[in-house]
Amino acid sequence: MSPPPVETIYKDHHSWLHGWLYQKVGCDQRAADLAQDTFVRLLQAQHKQTNFTPEQPRAYLRTVANGLVIDYFRRRSLENAYQEALANMPELTMMSEEERLLIRQTVEQLDALLDRLPKRVRAIFLLSQLEGLTYQQIAEHEGVSLRTVKRDMQRAYVHCLTLLW
Amino acid sequence: MQAATPPAKIIAEAADWLVKLKDKPLTASEKSQLKQWCAQSADHQRAWQAAQQLNQSFEQVPEKLGLSVLSRKQAQRRNLIKAISALLVIPTGSWLVYQHSPISSWTADYQTATGELREVMLADGSQLILNTRSAVNVWFDENQRLIELLEGEIQITTVSDLARPLSVRTEHGQIWALGTIFTVRLDSDYSQVAVQQDAVEIHTAATDKVQRITAGQQSRFSEVEIEPARISQPTTATAWTRQQLIVDNQPLAEVIAELSRYRKGWLRCDPAVAQLRLSGVFQLTDTNIALSNIAHTLPVKVVYRSAYWVTVTNNK
Incomplete structure (x- = not known):
């Protein structure tokens, strides 16, 4: 006997999920897209593990969808910041479309990578990686010890490498 | 392997x-x-x-772009996530309202960028002003008018509507307007309310404490506690709506922290000069000018390591 097909779960819970997502993102189209993505995740899970079927479909869908919503807000705030930065940097508009796209994708990846880092660790890491400051300069700037800077850098690297694995 | x-x-x-x-x-x-x-x-x-x-x-990644995008408003990302989780625990009453209200009652967010000031006329004729780096959700239906402050600072001039009370919700609690003009500011640990006309009532999110704040007063509250009301100079509290910052004998560190809300990147005050006191009126339209005015007034200098990294430090 095969597990209840995704179609059944879709039929029973899609409109509930759509409504649930709508309350979060406040946009009908966006909610529809996110609902779609949620079911795609379910399909992928079933694909990986043939007998996979959530015991409590709504709880499962809500957990997956919530992750997608948080991701959506992060991307949206990135989009705003990106456009704002672009507007302030005329030199970037001189670049080719491909170059800009590459930069854009890289920034998105880095943003996702750094998402869960504590504020200070993130700030220290960016000062080193982007501004190219020495650890001593960072320590002065942040008002922390040299050892703290190195420890935070190590922590950020561990975080990134773990996610990149 | x-x-x-x-x-x-x-x-x-x-x-x-x-x-x-x-x-x-x-x-x-x-x-x-x-x-x-x-x-x-x-x-x-x-x-x-x-x-x-x-x-x-x-x-x-070009340095400037990377810094301004990747170091963007930590507060906003955190508040958004908090706001999302807050929706999961909406009290039963309002949950039902959300469920039964027509879809069109949700309107899009209003947001401002760093340094931006924005005026919005709401559907009922109330006026909303958003200060720098602010974000709100507006939610009106036949029973209530709810403004959700996700980040930053707003001023509201309400139009009275007895059938539909107006309130502002932050992660710390809810402020009910009793037909008024007032400002609300969200910081990470507390929300701050200043009333310019009539009165409001603060309700904390976690403890159901209630306090009335009247015109010329201000108060801060967390999700559990409301501080006693203090005197609030209306011109000072609303200076930002005229793109000004009015400072009256305040430590430099506080003033710099305030100015940093209006500019991108890092603006830091050296602890050595943090306690110097300062008074004055600063234009928020260009914080570089404000900083150079400070450098003329106090024994400090402004060090620009880059446009996104500025330190106010000792003049020696």
Whole structure:
């Protein structure tokens, strides 16, 4: 006997999920897209593990969808910041479309990578990686010890490498 | 065989190498040590590849762009996530309202960028002004008018409507307007309300404490506690709506923190000069001018290491 097909779960819970997502993102189209993505995740899970079927479909869908919503807000705030930065940097508009796209994708990846880092660790890491400051300069700037800077850098690297694995 | 889950020890060692590499160029003997380290296993190699990939990614991003985007408003990202989780625990009453209200009652967010000031006329004729780096959701239905402050600071001039009370909700609680003009500011640990006309009532989110604040008063509240009302100068509290910052005998550190809300990147005050006191009126339209005025008034200088990294420090 095969597990209840995704179609059944879709039929029973899609409109509930759509409504649930709508309350979060406040946009009908966006909610529809996110609902779609949620079911795609379910399909992928079933694909990986043939007998996979959530015991409590709504709880499962809500957990997956919530992750997608948080991701959506992060991307949206990135989009705003990106456009704002672009507007302030005329030199970037001189670049080719491909170059800009590459930069854009890289920034998105880095943003996702750094998402869960504590504020200070993130700030220290960016000062080193982007501004190219020495650890001593960072320590002065942040008002922390040299050892703290190195420890935070190590922590950020561990975080990134773990996610990149 | 490569490990399916990230091997913690190897990753920690790779991170140690990266920390060392950023510190200063490796010596010849360190270089050969690193080579040996990489050669130990396929996992070691893979970790080091990831390390190089990470550094390359950062090199591809123009410094200014990367700094302004990746170091953007931590507060906003946190508040958004908090706001999302807050929706999961909406009290039953309002949950039902959300469920039954027609879809069109949700309107889009209003947001402002750094340094932006925005005026919005709401559907009922109330006026909303958003200060720099602010975000709200507006939700009106036949029973209530709710403004959700997700980040930043707003001023509201309400139009009275007895059938539909107006309130502002932050993560710390809810402020009910009793037909008024008032400002609400959201900081990470508390919300701040100042009333310019009539009165409002504060309700804390977690403890149901209630306090009335009247015109010329202000108060701060967390989700559990409301501080006693203090006197609030209406011109000072609303100066930002005229793009001004009015300072009356305040420590420099506070003034700099305030100015940093209006500019991108890092603006920091050296602890050595943090306690210097300052009074004056500053234009928020150009914080560079405000900073240079401060440097003329106090024994401090403004060091621009880049447009996104500015320190106010001792004049010596």
